[in-house]
Amino acid sequence: MALDLTPEQKAAGKANFEQASGDLARAGKMNSMAVGGAPANAKDPDRRDVLKAGLAAGAVVPVSAAVYFGYQAWKGNTAVKTALIGTGDEGGVLVGDHNPEFNEIVAVCDIRPTNLKRIVEGESEVRKGLNRLYGKSTAAKIRQYKKLDDLLAEKDKLGLEAVIVATPLNTHDIIAKKCMDAGLHVLCEKLMARDVSRCKGMIKHAKDKGVLLSIGHQRHYSTLYAQAIELIQNGLLGDIKHIRALWHRNNSWPYNKSAFDKNKFAEEYGIPYYVDSWWKAVPTEDAKELTPDVLRSLGFDDPEKFGFKDVAELVRWRCFNKTGGGLMAELGSHQLDASSIILGHVHPLAVQGVGGKFFYGPDRNDRESDDSVFVTFEFPGRNYYKRDNSGHLVLQNGKPVPDEKGKDDIVVVTFTSFNTNEFENYGEWVMGSKGTMFLERESDVYLWREKDKSKKGDTGGRDTRITVSSAGGGKPALESTSTWGGGGGSTSIGKTAGGSGWDSAVRGYRTEMEHFAFCIREWQKRKQPVSYEKDKDGKLVNADIIPRCHGEVAMADAIIALTANLAMEKKERIVFEDAWFDSEKPDVPETKHGATKT
Numbered sequence: 298m299a300l301d302l303t304p305e306q307k308a309a310g311k312a313n314f315e316q317a318s319g320d321l322a323r324a325g326k327m328n329s330m331a332v333g334g335a336p337a338n339a340k341d342p343d344r345r346d347v348l349k350a351g352l353a354a355g356a357v358v359p360v361s362a363a364v365y366f367g368y369q370a371w372k373g374n375t376a377v378k379t380a381l382i383g384t385g386d387e388g389g390v391l392v393g394d395h396n397p398e399f400n401e402i403v404a405v406c407d408i409r410p411t412n413l414k415r416i417v418e419g420e421s422e423v424r425k426g427l428n429r430l431y432g433k434s435t436a437a438k439i440r441q442y443k444k445l446d447d448l449l450a451e452k453d454k455l456g457l458e459a460v461i462v463a464t465p466l467n468t469h470d471i472i473a474k475k476c477m478d479a480g481l482h483v484l485c486e487k488l489m490a491r492d493v494s495r496c497k498g499m500i501k502h503a504k505d506k507g508v509l510l511s512i513g514h515q516r517h518y519s520t521l522y523a524q525a526i527e528l529i530q531n532g533l534l535g536d537i538k539h540i541r542a543l544w545h546r547n548n549s550w551p552y553n554k555s556a557f558d559k560n561k562f563a564e565e566y567g568i569p570y571y572v573d574s575w576w577k578a579v580p581t582e583d584a585k586e587l588t589p590d591v592l593r594s595l596g597f598d599d600p601e602k603f604g605f606k607d608v609a610e611l612v613r614w615r616c617f618n619k620t621g622g623g624l625m626a627e628l629g630s631h632q633l634d635a636s637s638i639i640l641g642h643v644h645p646l647a648v649q650g651v652g653g654k655f656f657y658g659p660d661r662n663d664r665e666s667d668d669s670v671f672v673t674f675e676f677p678g679r680n681y682y683k684r685d686n687s688g689h690l691v692l693q694n695g696k697p698v699p700d701e702k703g704k705d706d707i708v709v710v711t712f713t714s715f716n717t718n719e720f721e722n723y724g725e726w727v728m729g730s731k732g733t734m735f736l737e738r739e740s741d742v743y744l745w746r747e748k749d750k751s752k753k754g755d756t757g758g759r760d761t762r763i764t765v766s767s768a769g770g771g772k773p774a775l776e777s778t779s780t781w782g783g784g785g786g787s788t789s790i791g792k793t794a795g796g797s798g799w800d801s802a803v804r805g806y807r808t809e810m811e812h813f814a815f816c817i818r819e820w821q822k823r824k825q826p827v828s829y830e831k832d833k834d835g836k837l838v839n840a841d842i843i844p845r846c847h848g849e850v851a852m853a854d855a856i857i858a859l860t861a862n863l864a865m866e867k868k869e870r871i872v873f874e875d876a877w878f879d880s881e882k883p884d885v886p887e888t889k890h891g892a893t894k895t
């Protein structure tokens with residue numbers, strides 16, 4: 298959070314976001330909010346259910362995730378029998394937040410014995426573990442596998458319908474394709490794959506096999522992001538010229554060896570000199586089982602190039618270029634994903650940046666992946682025009698520009714991430730001509746009005762409370778009501794909006810898994826394989842029962858992250874090409890600009 302904001306200014310920003318959401322909802326302009334007394338959006342029948350439930354006249358609450366994401370008709374379905382493949386840190390988070398009414402975990406699979414134990418026992422409020430979620434006796438019946446092939450061989454016995462894959466980046470496409478071959482629907486963690494041709498391969502495989510492929514960029518399923526994006530789409534921020542995304546962490550304290558139980562960890566693989574959350578200790582139990590031969594047999598098309606050399610590479614996969622995609626893949630991809638959505642589901646035009654191993658090195662943890670990245674993207678603004686194949690100016694969506702007068706409307710999106718200072722931590726600042734929005738740590742949103750200096754006495758800025766007007770039937774606009782302390786009209790928004798800490802509907806993990814299950818059941822009801830058919834405008838015909846972050850959406854995020862890595866490595870400004878984003882075309886950034894270091 299910015300250094301010079303007082304607690305009162307933060308409170309004003311938070312209240313402003315709630316006020317604006319409420320005002321827009323009452324004007325019938327928000328799908329993510331419900332209003333008591335009158336339908337906010339008569340088109341949506343489910344709002345009537347909300348209203349029937351007795352919302353007081355004028356009161357505004359966020360609609361439930363199920364209603365907003367379109368799976369409120371779940372009742373009567375049985376849970377989808379699901380296996381979790383990869384029971385490490387993220388697997389633990391997903392299990393901890395899944396809803397057994399939608400996804401019943403019937404099996405888990407991991408090559409690391411320590412992580413198989415961890416998923417059962419759990420370790421924290423976030424990673425609750427199967428014992429706590431299902432009860433010990435039921436959890437004991439959840440089958441455990443050390444090999445994916447063994448799990449797949451028993452899929453019919455298990456009644457398996459779907460898998461959730463939370464394994465390292467270099468394994469995603471191999472595991473996902475094997476599961477699709479077995480007829481299973483796949484929810485795979487991000488980043489989609491280690492290179493763009495592998496992403497295209499995964500999309501083709503899902504189409505050929507007629508199964509769902511969802512990728513875990515959870516912001517697509519966050520009710521808080523949904524509200525924030527609706528506010529932006531209503532034009533409240535005006536002309537957006539800059540998004541500043543950041544993910545700053547401090548992983549650099551000298552390592553204290555005595556803090557670890559020495560016998561527990563395989564010392565031959567080295568323990569870190571400096572704390573580095575990516576350079577983890579290797580448990581002795583894993584080291585014993587996972588010999589290089591075992592690791593080579595995991596099904597990589599080229600094990601020497603893409604596989605794990607030894608158990609340390611498996612445990613520390615984020616630290617190596619062939620197994621991970623660095624800070625852009627791990628952190629930046631989420632925030633560039635959000636930026637693309639905020640700007641109207643557009644792709645960036647160009648990227649350049651500086652990245653490197655500026656802190657770690659031979660005398661510290663000598664990992665390969667960059668510990669610092671500072672990247673600048675050029676995104677198309679609302680009035681950005683490009684030339685079509687016949688040389689005519691068209692908008693990003695291909696619509697013609699009547700007077701052929703182009704405009705260089707660029708939104709600059711910066712992403713910074715490094716390891717030695719966590720002062721502002723993480724979030725996205727969206728800066729428009731009429732207002733500023735800050736999405737903080739996936740859990741809070743703030744809104745401030747930009748002062749209109751052409752109007753005498755106009756108040757704006759950090760202390761000012763706002764309402765939203767649509768005077769004269771015009772577009773919604775932020776109006777100052779008073780400075781902080783004077784109140785700004787009343788809105789009662791439920792806890793979900795702006796709620797801090799862990800809120801499942803806000804975080805998006807739970808809702809992404811629930812919607813995945815809903816889509817599976819809906820396709821089964823149709824008794825036909827999943828179809829990714831598109832209409833003449835290129836839109837998915839069955840979009841309502843395809844996961845929101847399906848293959849093509851997630852491939853765009855991978856292209857953005859991986860091309861940023863290329864730009865930093867080659868020290869070039871790289872222009873994105875439309876054909877890269879077309880899953881049916883063979884064009885990929887690696888062919889033109891060379892693969893990143895492997």
Ligand SMILES: NC(=O)c1ccc[n+]([C@@H]2O[C@H](COP(=O)([O-])OP(=O)(O)OC[C@H]3O[C@@H](n4cnc5c(N)ncnc54)[C@H](O)[C@@H]3O)[C@@H](O)[C@H]2O)c1
Binds near residue numbers: 382387412486487614
């Ligand atoms: N969406 C998010 O916010 C988010 C957050 C963190 C991680 N992730 C993603 O989740 C994935 C996993 O990350 P993590 O932090 O859990 O890593 P991790 O190293 O803690 O866990 C990965 C697990 O996969 C297992 N594994 C590797 N190859 C396997 C195979 N062939 N078969 C079965 N198991 C195998 C490993 O043994 C390990 O237990 C990554 O793609 C990561 O980018 C997403």
